[in-house]
Amino acid sequence: MTRNQKTRDTPPAGPSIVADYRLQPGVPDEMIDAHGNVRPGWAQLMSAFDKLGPTELAARFERADQYLRDAGVFYRKYDGAEGKERDWPLAHVPLLIDEADWSRISAGLIQRAELLETVIADVYGDNTLVQQGLLPPELVARNGEFLRPLVGVKPASNHHLHFCAFELGRGPDGAWWVLGDRAQAPSGAGFALENRVATTRALSDIYADMNVHRLAGFFRGFRDTLFAGAERDGGPVGILTPGQLNETYFEHAYIARYLGLMLLEGDDLIVEDGKVMVRTVAGLKPVSALWRRVDASFVDPLELRYDSRIGTPGMVEALRNGSISMINALGTGFLETRALAAFVPRLAQKLLGEDLLLPEIATWWCGQPREQQHVLDNFDDMLIGPAFATTLPFDDLRGTALGSTIPPEQKAMLIERIRAGGADYVGQEPVQLSTAPVYVDGKLQPRPITLRVYAARTAQGWTIMPGGFARVGSTNDASAISMQRGGQAADVWVLSSKPVERVSLLPQDGQKLVRNAPGSLPSRAADNLIWLGRYAERCEAQVRILRAYNARLAELSKADLPILTHCADFLETIDVDASEAMPQGLLASIDSAVHSAGQIRDRFSPDGWLALNDLQKTAQRFATRIKPGDDATRAMTVLLRKLAGFSGLVHENMYRFAGWRFLELGRRLERAIQTARIVSHLTDKDAPDGSLEMLLEIGDSVMSHRRRYSVTAGTQSATDLLVLDPLNPRSVQFQVTELRTQIEMLPGGIDDGIMSPVAKAALQIETDLRIAVAADMTPKRLDKLAADTGMLAGLVAAAYFV
Numbered sequence: 001m002t003r004n005q006k007t008r009d010t011p012p013a014g015p016s017i018v019a020d021y022r023l024q025p026g027v028p029d030e031m032i033d034a035h036g037n038v039r040p041g042w043a044q045l046m047s048a049f050d051k052l053g054p055t056e057l058a059a060r061f062e063r064a065d066q067y068l069r070d071a072g073v074f075y076r077k078y079d080g081a082e083g084k085e086r087d088w089p090l091a092h093v094p095l096l097i098d099e100a101d102w103s104r105i106s107a108g109l110i111q112r113a114e115l116l117e118t119v120i121a122d123v124y125g126d127n128t129l130v131q132q133g134l135l136p137p138e139l140v141a142r143n144g145e146f147l148r149p150l151v152g153v154k155p156a157s158n159h160h161l162h163f164c165a166f167e168l169g170r171g172p173d174g175a176w177w178v179l180g181d182r183a184q185a186p187s188g189a190g191f192a193l194e195n196r197v198a199t200t201r202a203l204s205d206i207y208a209d210m211n212v213h214r215l216a217g218f219f220r221g222f223r224d225t226l227f228a229g230a231e232r233d234g235g236p237v238g239i240l241t242p243g244q245l246n247e248t249y250f251e252h253a254y255i256a257r258y259l260g261l262m263l264l265e266g267d268d269l270i271v272e273d274g275k276v277m278v279r280t281v282a283g284l285k286p287v288s289a290l291w292r293r294v295d296a297s298f299v300d301p302l303e304l305r306y307d308s309r310i311g312t313p314g315m316v317e318a319l320r321n322g323s324i325s326m327i328n329a330l331g332t333g334f335l336e337t338r339a340l341a342a343f344v345p346r347l348a349q350k351l352l353g354e355d356l357l358l359p360e361i362a363t364w365w366c367g368q369p370r371e372q373q374h375v376l377d378n379f380d381d382m383l384i385g386p387a388f389a390t391t392l393p394f395d396d397l398r399g400t401a402l403g404s405t406i407p408p409e410q411k412a413m414l415i416e417r418i419r420a421g422g423a424d425y426v427g428q429e430p431v432q433l434s435t436a437p438v439y440v441d442g443k444l445q446p447r448p449i450t451l452r453v454y455a456a457r458t459a460q461g462w463t464i465m466p467g468g469f470a471r472v473g474s475t476n477d478a479s480a481i482s483m484q485r486g487g488q489a490a491d492v493w494v495l496s497s498k499p500v501e502r503v504s505l506l507p508q509d510g511q512k513l514v515r516n517a518p519g520s521l522p523s524r525a526a527d528n529l530i531w532l533g534r535y536a537e538r539c540e541a542q543v544r545i546l547r548a549y550n551a552r553l554a555e556l557s558k559a560d561l562p563i564l565t566h567c568a569d570f571l572e573t574i575d576v577d578a579s580e581a582m583p584q585g586l587l588a589s590i591d592s593a594v595h596s597a598g599q600i601r602d603r604f605s606p607d608g609w610l611a612l613n614d615l616q617k618t619a620q621r622f623a624t625r626i627k628p629g630d631d632a633t634r635a636m637t638v639l640l641r642k643l644a645g646f647s648g649l650v651h652e653n654m655y656r657f658a659g660w661r662f663l664e665l666g667r668r669l670e671r672a673i674q675t676a677r678i679v680s681h682l683t684d685k686d687a688p689d690g691s692l693e694m695l696l697e698i699g700d701s702v703m704s705h706r707r708r709y710s711v712t713a714g715t716q717s718a719t720d721l722l723v724l725d726p727l728n729p730r731s732v733q734f735q736v737t738e739l740r741t742q743i744e745m746l747p748g749g750i751d752d753g754i755m756s757p758v759a760k761a762a763l764q765i766e767t768d769l770r771i772a773v774a775a776d777m778t779p780k781r782l783d784k785l786a787a788d789t790g791m792l793a794g795l796v797a798a799a800y801f802v
Contacts (some may be wrong), residue, residue, distance in 0.1 A: 026432075121332060239293060472487060549582075
């Protein structure tokens with residue numbers, strides 16, 4: 001019997017999971033209809049849950065959570081000024097929508113996307129909507145998202161909008177209402193993909209039986225459109241991200257990796273001769289399109305926000321020249337203006353000649369006398385919010401609030417402000433959101449939901465993602481839907497009455513195989529890769545020394561013995577306190593490695609990321625539990641195995657192109673420097689008894705030393721093995737040879753037979769080592785070798801990162 005058959009055929013073990021589901025009075029529910037019956041698609045899902053039983057269902061949901069943790073899916077929750085990475089809050093029960101209902105949603109959103117394109121094109125073009133009185137001049141002129149430098153700038157693609165999102169809610173009448181438009185830099189599409197992967201990991205058998213529309217076709221169509229434009233314009237496509245501290249950075253990296261796009265920050269770009277270029281290790285390379293995930297005003301500090309540190313000077317000029325396509329065009333944030341909702345129904349009638357297929361939430365802009373009075377007369381029964389900005393201009397009131405819930409003093413202040421000139425405020429009709437089931441402590445409970453749906457422009461026109469993600473409240477309070485306030489995200493299953501096509505981003509049968517070039521490596525990514533390699537090796541060197549130190553401390557029981565104080569002195573030079581069982585210096589090195597890897601999530605394998613995070617969590621756990629001596633020795637052995645696992649994953653699985661070479665450069669540089677320094681310290685004339693044994697142990701060369709040298713020649717045999725032996729993978733000579741090889745294979749390493757300065761420097765160090773003998777390698781010369789090797793890092797940076 002297959003697993004799927006077992007799920008379908010096993011009868012429920014007890015009462016149905018729906019039995020204790022209690023609806024909120026007067027609130028429509030997605031699962032239960034007005035007559036108290038479970039809707040058809042939901043009935044199939046609930047029946048499958050019943051057959052699994054509570055124990056298996058809880059285990060399935062835990063499997064989804066474990067996948068998200070393993071994949072490193074997170075969002076940044078802001079607690080004050082700084083944000084913290086939090087696990088992605090998955091609501092395990094998907095939201096089900098039938099195909100007929102989805103067809104109505106899709107038609108309404110395609111109509112809306114066309115309307116918004118017409119509106120934004122006019123606002124930055126002929127401005128006829130204001131001239132004809134369809135839009136108040138003040139609504140445009142006072143809007144912080146109206147960017148005057150973009151007036152008259154025609155997009156290179158001939159379209160302002162390419163990728164939009166829409167917030168929907170189902171009202172008491174059963175119809176879906178538009179709660180808001182997202183045209184600035186809509187987020188969440190990548191999280192929708194991860195929601196789908198996690199949910200289907202847990203419910204794969206159920207998912208396979210329910211004819212759920214796939215998401216891959218939506219992304220494939222959009223990707224193919226982007227790549228077709230890039231092929232025409234002669235440059236790659238990038239995702240423009242604010243960087244690692246953005247709350248949705250994980251999604252930026254995930255989408256870049258999923259679609260094969262470059263992940264770029266403002267500093268990665270430069271505008272030369274009116275063209276946008278990427279700083280790469282092979283020099284400046286053109287880019288043809290940028291999928292913008294940065295708010296428009298921050299994109300160009302030269303013409304927009306002068307205080308932006310994440311933009312690229314000259315970007316607006318490049319847009320004027322038509323040399324770059326921006327997705328979406330700068331200035332489209334204007335469409336997110338809450339006050340604009342008051343005019344959208346009329347704009348649809350005038351511009352499209354038809355009513356909106358999806359109704360707009362009723363909105364009154366207080367910049368008009370009659371509307372202002374209507375809001376004041378019905379203040380307690382309305383949602384009061386900002387017309388333009390995202391926050392109201394007084395303390396302790398953010399977003400929107402129901403008038404009756406605003407504290408009396410603030411209410412009086414707000415009413416006075418609206419009377420004095422209410423253009424900054426709107427009133428909106430409260431919408432009673434529908435509820436959907438959420439799994440809480442083994443039971444289903446109804447929670448309010450909103451639906452975020454995505455639209456993408458393709459060569460065939462607008463297409464709607466068959467799903468998206470639902471935001472689910474943490475309580476019955478609809479204001480707690482935001483994930484910053486504790487809400488969750490659920491997958492959305494659009495159900496078909498017949499089997500659906502299985503689509504993916506992989507090439508289809510019969511398509512011609514095209515092997516693309518690996519692509520150019522941005523200089524910032526290369527810099528982070530080289531530092532990731534260095535930090536990983538630095539961690540290993542520290543762990544090996546600490547293990548040797550603590551093993552002897554456990555054996556000798558006295559920290560003031562010469563061999564231990566001599567070792568502790570060296571650890572102090574690398575900011576590691578030997579008296580700590582888990583030194584802060586080691587934890588800092590591990591954190592630095594994780595930070596560097598976090599900067600290049602789009603180029604880093606999920607397995608590698610998981611291994612690195614596991615190392616970090618293990619070290620942090622040890623920090624609160626272990627003591628110096630035996631405990632610390634065992635802990636360092638565990639960390640060493642995890643470091644070896646990480647290095648093995650990277651070495652065996654990473655594609656051998658420029659990115660791997662820079663990671664390898666970092667590893668070899670740091671190992672050479674650390675080995676030369678520790679050999680210098682432990683072969684010094686003042687080194688106490690036992691130093692050579694400790695040195696060979698730290699260098700992982702005890703067995704090699706026994707086999708290689710029949711007669712121990714004191715410090716010379718250890719120095720020969722760990723510094724000059726070209727066959728020892730831990731020797732300095734071995735590292736320098738690898739450095740020279742990789743440097744020569746970098747762009748410009750050897751050009752027309754002429755070596756670059758950094759290649760020459762590496763060759764010089766290698767040659768000096770090849771002709772040296774062990775007796776030459778005094779501590780002074782070893783210290784110089786470490787310094788010369790370190791200078792290679794500066795030469796690499798000057799050649800490829802500046």
